[in-house]
Amino acid sequence: MQGVTIGATEGIFYEEDFRNAEEKRNVKVEWIPQDEMIIRMLLAGRIDVFVQDIMWVIAYLRNTSRQRKDGW
Numbered sequence: 001m002q003g004v005t006i007g008a009t010e011g012i013f014y015e016e017d018f019r020n021a022e023e024k025r026n027v028k029v030e031w032i033p034q035d036e037m038i039i040r041m042l043l044a045g046r047i048d049v050f051v052q053d054i055m056w057v058i059a060y061l062r063n064t065s066r067q068r069k070d071g072w
Contacts, residue, residue, distance in 0.1 A: 007038035
């Protein structure tokens with residue numbers, strides 16, 4: 001995965017393999033404080049991948065879509 005920038009949430013536990021890959025510079029990790037910020041970065045093309053539970057992402061996108069339709 002060299003050349004890929006991964007968005008990861010600060011304060012969340014990630015497996016040792018993930019941390020080792022970052023330390024060995026096999027991957028570039030952008031540590032961001034909030035998942036919502038990571039999604040915006042992903043949509044803007046500032047990161048390539050976001051490590052998160054798929055059900056959380058679906059729920060977030062549905063909720064955000066509803067809020068925008070309601071004038072948010």
